[in-house]
Amino acid sequence: MAQRAARRGGATQASSRDRRRSDTxxxxxxxxxxxxxxxxxxxxxxxxxxxxxxxxxxxxxxxxxxxxxxxxxxxxxxxxxxxxxxxxxxxxxxxxxxxxxxxxxxxxxxxxxxxxxxxxxxxxxxxxxxxxxxAGREVEEEPEPEPEAESGELPAVATRRAVPATVIARQLANPFLAPDFSAARTPRPATNRLASWELLSPLFRSFEYGGDATSMPLPEASEVVHGIKDLVLMPHQAELVGAAADGHRTFLLADEPGLGKTAQALLAANAADAFPLLVVVPNVVKANWAHEAALWTPRRTATVVHGDGDSIDGFADIVIVNYEILDRHVGWLGSHGFRGMVVDEAHFIKNKTSQRSQHVLALSERIRERIPRALFMALTGTPLINDIEDFRAIWQFLGWIDDKKPRPALMAALEATGLAPSDPGFYSAARTAVINQGIVRRRKVDVAADIPARRVADLPVELDGAMGRSIRAAEAELAARLVERYESTLAARAQATSLSGVGGGADSGAFVDGIDLGLVRRVAAAELKNTGNGVDKGDNVFTLMRKIGQAKAELAADYAAQLARNVGKVVFFAKHLDVMDVAEATFAKRDIGYASIRGDQTPKVRKANIEAFLEDPSVSVIVCSLTAAGVGLNLQVASNVVLAELSWTSAEQTQAIDRVHRIGQTEPVTAWRIIAAQTIDSQLAQLIDDKAGLAARALDGSDEEVGSSADVQLEALVSLLTDALEKENATSAAGTGVSGPAGDAAAEATAAPLAAPSVSPFSPFSPFSAS
Known part of the structure; x- marks a missing residue:
């Protein structure tokens, strides 16, 4: 194997020179x-x-x-x-x-x-x-980490700070804040048994094991909505409002998307008299929050912060600001006297080192210092993106934990169990204790029976022609690069073992029977780390997925066009703008009316396009960017969604589907995932589904098998390298006449024909038929 790696190394150096001559x-x-x-x-x-x-x-x-x-x-x-x-x-x-x-x-x-x-x-x-x-380069989603701020201290930022004039006027009009004595109601631990235990890791692990409880106890739904007339709440919404009216002040509202979390948050604030209220949201839903505030809390004024905030009303009861401009407003927001804070799409703060997470956490501490029992609500239908520890920043925002340990209320609940992490039953009891702090998780199937079911149907497509050959060649080249690194590392390990005079026993670490899975993961991690830094020439996993998306674009658009002609309006989602461009050109060629939602549109254009899709019968398809239209849209007029490209997270896929599958939908919803057969695309689809199992187990008490919590990018590369090594070993075994189970399996793998792509049995027509 070492000789084969050395020969391949020489060939790869030559191919690297060739690639460098034809690179970007x-x-x-x-x-x-x-x-x-x-x-x-x-x-x-x-x-x-x-x-x-x-x-x-x-x-x-x-x-x-x-x-x-x-x-x-x-x-x-x-x-x-x-x-x-x-x-x-x-x-x-x-x-x-x-x-x-x-x-x-x-x-x-x-x-x-x-x-x-x-x-x-x-x-x-x-x-x-x-x-x-x-350009095919991977970028950091977050700015460089800022130094950790002390509790309640706002992080330092390089950008300028803004203080709107009306905010100064409000401060002058209200120079003093009313005293607040509600801290006396905060439970304190009755014992000190757990003081020496490290508790945060066991608390997070308790959610990996699943359990019966999925939501804190809530009061029965009341027909009375506090101060609101002529509006009807669903029972599950009224239950949460009732809990706020009864005095509960922290909620991780993790209802599935489409169950009305915005209305629940506004009415909970109204029931708790948590005004002025600070609402931190993604930019695309600021206008929607202002609209919902006028609908559900008409007696309260709402203001939206844009830019430096020159146009805001400093005396408003509800201040809505987006994550992107939070840095320039944290100064006055921290001293404004808010009695409540809502963070929408709270999974945005999962990375504690990011600047926006630090601002959110610091603001929550400033508010908590002034109003110990202020209302804090974290809203997200997808709280787990990659790992159980995505909970950490959200729990800290809610005041359940700090950097090192649970805070008094949660510690009191843990002490009350009478158990320690070493005792049987601790994890189940600890999970319940955390949930009772305010986790509220309801599923549509349980609380909104009038919302029809949804399903995800995969449609495999064959990538033919030059584009298909190019993608298969790029995938093979990426796999070969990974195999070369794997084998050169094995060769170096063997050489080091030989020079040191150590035998090749089981303890030497030089040889592993079969594929060394640990080394596979290290090689994949190194490839991911080198992506975009110019070390490797040729396609990486990101450019490869983008090429697959481009190749699928016209096929996916053709399928959406057929759906539009047969079943009505369709929502088409893509990740990249060039895929959207191809889709729109295809719809125009097929004489299918369409509108589009992109990130570079003005609010006026965005609103006009949404209204056209909702109200104009001639507009059959809306072409949406996964990032620009994944939240804040209600598109229940359609019941079919086409996902032309796969995301890196199950959360993004769920958010896209739930633009259609939400309250007000009257038909079963189907999401059609277009999968490029016999490529890494199909492996990615399986990894995304595994991710969905993680959230199901952690939040819904599901017994579903939990997939790996590592990054999907890494798992995709691990899968690609493992498959390549298995094929190489199978070929070697077949060529040397290896007998026995290993040889038989290798021969069977080599001889097995590729499965033909299949159309979902639920589909009334083929995606390959002529329009």
Missing amino acids: RDPRDGEGIIPVLAKTVRQVEAAAQRGKIRPTQRTAYQVVALLVREERARVKTDATISEAERTNVMTRLDGIATILAKTAARDTSLLALLADGATVSPTAASMRNDMLRA
Whole structure:
């Protein structure tokens, strides 16, 4: 094996040189950062020639200029490329810089965006990440971690702070806050048995084991809605409002999407008199929250913070702010005197090192210091994204734990069990104790029988032609690269063992019978770590999935068009803009009316497109971005969803489907996942389904087998490498005539024909039939 690895190493070096000659720096290649920058700067140039540069295009101009600077600096210091290649790339970058200069000559106000110290808005940062992803580079979703702040201390940030004038007027009008003596009602531990125990890890593990309880005890639903007339609550909604009226003040509201969490939060705040109320939400649902506040709490005024907040009402009862601009408003928000705080899509704060998580946690501490029994609500239909410890930041926001241990109320509940982590039954009792702090989890099938069932149907498609061959070649190349690393590591291990004079026994670690799964995971992790840093040439797992999405785009759009003609309106979801472009072109060619929801649209355009899909019979399909339309939309007019691309998380897939499967839906909902047969796409679909099992077990007490909690990207690479090694071993066994079970299995694996793609038995027609 070591000799085979050495031979392959020489061949791979040669192929690496060949790939480097045809990588993103070749001007004939359509991949990489330079074509993305060139396309964008041409669009801005065209707008300048028309004399109509919109704010979005100004932002694009700034982002292109910044990326050109970064790319020039990177290429200058990249020792892995030749001088000829470096000259080629620098020439192309100079061409983009020339277009930037000509555009600035037409509109000199653009020069201010390039000055030292020019503000880079959150929109610009998001656009920069989108361009890097479009170039096949992986980017960090979060900014660099800030130093941990002390309890209640707001993190320091580089961006400027804003204090709206009306907020100052309110502070002058109300210089003192009324005293609050509610802390006396907080339970205190009666004993001190658990003081020396490390309790956070056992608490998290208690949710891995599942259990009977899924929700805290709630009072019976009351027909009376506090202060609200002519509105009807569903029983499960009224139960939570009743709990707030009875004095409960912390809730992890983890109802499945579509069960009305926004209404419950607003009415709970009304029942608890938790005004002024701070609501932190994703940008796309700010307007929806203001609309819901006017509907459910009409006696309370709501204000939405945009930009520096110049237009907000500082005297409003409900202040709605989005995560992206929280950094510039944390100063006055922390001293505004809020009596309650709601965090919508609370899984956004799962990464405690991110700046937005630190701001949310610090604000909750500031509010808790002033109002010990303030109302805190974390809303999310998908609280578990990757791991059980995604709970940590949410629990800390709610005041159940701090960085090291449970807080008094939870500690009192744990002490009351009379058990320690070493005792049988502790995990079940601890899980119940945490749930009783305020976890509320209801499923549609249990509390909303009038909402029809939903199902996910996979539609395998064959990728034919040049695109299909290119994808299969790219996947094979990625697998070969992983196998090469695996075998070279084994060879190095064997050589080190030989030089040290240690035998090849079981304790040496040099040899493993069969595939070394530990080494497989390390090789996959190294590949994921190197992704996007220029170490490896060729496709990585992210660019490979993007190519698969591009190849599936027209097939998925054709299927959506057939659905629209046969069963009515359809919601089409894609992850990348170029996939959306292909889908829209296909619908236009098929004479199918469509609207679209994208991240770069103005609120006015977004609203008009949604209304067109909901109200115009001629608009049969709405083409949605997974990131821009995954939350905050009610599209119950459709009952069919087409998922053209797979996400990296089951949560994102669930959120997309639940734009249709929610209160008000009258028909069974089907989500059609378009899967590229005989590619990594099918493995990714299985991994996503495994992720869904994790949430089912942790929150719903399900006995369903829990999939791995590691990142799906890593698991996809592990699966790809394992399959490649098994095929190689099977081929070797067949070629050497190995007999016995191993040889028989290898021969069977080699001889097994590929399964033909199948259409879901529920589908009334084939996705391959002519339109």
